[in-house]
Amino acid sequence: RLPYPPGPEPSLISGNARDLPAEKPWLTYSRWAKQYGSIFHLREYHQHIIVVNSLKDAIALLEKRSRIYSDRPAVTMVDLMGWDFNAGLIRYGDKWRRHRRLFQENFRKGASVNYRPLQTREIHNLLQKLLLTPDNFMLHYRTVAAAILMATMYDHDISEINLERFVTVAEQAVSKMGDAFLPGAAAVNTFPFLQHLPSWFPGTGFRALAEGCKVYTDEMQNVPFEFVKDRMASGAAISALTATLLERNNARGGSTEAEADIKAITATALTKPFNPDEQEARTLKTVSALGTFFYAMLVNSDAQRKAQEEIDTVVGTNRLPDYDDRPTLPYIEAIYREVMRWRPVTPLSISHATSEEDIYNGYYIPKGSVVMPNVWAMAHDESIYQQPDLFRPERFIDENGQVNDDDLILSFGFGRRMCPGRHMAEATVWLTIVTVLSTFDITKAKDEDGNEIPVDDDYSDSVISHKLPFQCSITPRSAAARDLILEANTTNDS
Numbered sequence: 001r002l003p004y005p006p007g008p009e010p011s012l013i014s015g016n017a018r019d020l021p022a023e024k025p026w027l028t029y030s031r032w033a034k035q036y037g038s039i040f041h042l043r044e045y046h047q048h049i050i051v052v053n054s055l056k057d058a059i060a061l062l063e064k065r066s067r068i069y070s071d072r073p074a075v076t077m078v079d080l081m082g083w084d085f086n087a088g089l090i091r092y093g094d095k096w097r098r099h100r101r102l103f104q105e106n107f108r109k110g111a112s113v114n115y116r117p118l119q120t121r122e123i124h125n126l127l128q129k130l131l132l133t134p135d136n137f138m139l140h141y142r143t144v145a146a147a148i149l150m151a152t153m154y155d156h157d158i159s160e161i162n163l164e165r166f167v168t169v170a171e172q173a174v175s176k177m178g179d180a181f182l183p184g185a186a187a188v189n190t191f192p193f194l195q196h197l198p199s200w201f202p203g204t205g206f207r208a209l210a211e212g213c214k215v216y217t218d219e220m221q222n223v224p225f226e227f228v229k230d231r232m233a234s235g236a237a238i239s240a241l242t243a244t245l246l247e248r249n250n251a252r253g254g255s256t257e258a259e260a261d262i263k264a265i266t267a268t269a270l271t272k273p274f275n276p277d278e279q280e281a282r283t284l285k286t287v288s289a290l291g292t293f294f295y296a297m298l299v300n301s302d303a304q305r306k307a308q309e310e311i312d313t314v315v316g317t318n319r320l321p322d323y324d325d326r327p328t329l330p331y332i333e334a335i336y337r338e339v340m341r342w343r344p345v346t347p348l349s350i351s352h353a354t355s356e357e358d359i360y361n362g363y364y365i366p367k368g369s370v371v372m373p374n375v376w377a378m379a380h381d382e383s384i385y386q387q388p389d390l391f392r393p394e395r396f397i398d399e400n401g402q403v404n405d406d407d408l409i410l411s412f413g414f415g416r417r418m419c420p421g422r423h424m425a426e427a428t429v430w431l432t433i434v435t436v437l438s439t440f441d442i443t444k445a446k447d448e449d450g451n452e453i454p455v456d457d458d459y460s461d462s463v464i465s466h467k468l469p470f471q472c473s474i475t476p477r478s479a480a481a482r483d484l485i486l487e488a489n490t491t492n493d494s
């Protein structure tokens, strides 16, 4: 039989379980890639793990061989906790295909344009909050992304009134889902047969964890969904994706399977604002990108100045930029790409798994292997991005001053499982960047003696890596900018 790809020497039973890095694994994996090659192999007990560190290999496997590389790892606790409704965790097969199709239909590039008025309104709201209470900027940009998703799924009015209730249920479900990876639960993930042991058997405490979580998981799916259905039954007009999909299903005869799928995909989107690994709720991928943007403007004030010059020249100072300006603002585009490259939102992406065995470059890759794309390594590949640790938007600008053709945002993943929400997410991040830069100066905060407060490079160490709290000063660029913000439309009427 062909060998597995190279990697650190495994021990007989636990394999590399003891070698697996506890902190920021993407950094250790990037180092190992230099030692073992861009694809290396690890084993945790019987689980094979293939870490892919170069874009070339990621495309060769996850895109060109996507028929084999589009499964997700089996995590027993995720199923026991009722989280198998979530499109991102569903195993490759018919159920995933149905959910994926619904996402694609409603969040593809063309369809995402429909959400722009709502995104614009929420981002204008963000500008007003930044003006009034700039010190709370982290809370404000966290809220904007959650508000956009809630309003898209469950209608602006419904989500405004019930925000706290929906959020509380979702927070509970997501934080309990984090228990799926606690030591008590890890055993059943590694040895799934344990789930069949009777509950009096020692070591089956994972059952209580799973049942405790499932209550909230079910509630999270049911509460907002039933709310929308009740409102529809009472004849209220609801402008939200859940209602549109339900109406379409009713017109086709009201299949219960389709209704269950609609409930699942709306709840999947609802969970996007929450990250199980975080103490702080409402942390999502879009939020993480926004945090990096504010931080990057402190690190490279020159980039901020150039961006503002571009906006002032192209858009002027009499109005706020909008989506139609995007093709005419290459430097802003470069800032967006560099934000997504410099500090990747999901440094190890979301793992895929193989649904069949495979042979690649003379190495054997078993069926059921976890395939982990090291996006950090790809985005910091010195042969493509010189001095990758520097925030330098110019790397995306060609000799004619236009953006170059390097437009693949690695943070959105690969192949058939690539993020279906990327067009919507990108629109939120881009409009936030351009409107904030057109109206505010972002500078280092100062202490009582007027000295600049230094900012460290601390990021959270989790699936979604985000900038840990830092201080900065956000001040309107001019009296005219302040007026523009105050006059911006933050209501439903467009």
Ligand code: HEM
Pocket: 087, 088, 089, 100, 103, 107, 268, 269, 272, 285, 286, 287, 289, 345, 346, 349, 350, 351, 352, 411, 412, 413, 414, 415, 416, 417, 418, 419, 420, 421, 422, 424, 425, 426
């Ligand atoms: C900056 C923001 C975002 C980033 C960086 C991001 C990133 C990702 C990544 C890395 C994956 C896994 C891709 C893979 O397996 O190769 C993913 C999956 C997914 N994302 Fe996003 N995402 C973002 C925002 C969103 C939003 C706003 C939505 C909802 C509208 C969304 C919905 C999904 C869904 C449903 C999946 C599962 C896809 C599947 O497994 O087939 N994402 N995302």
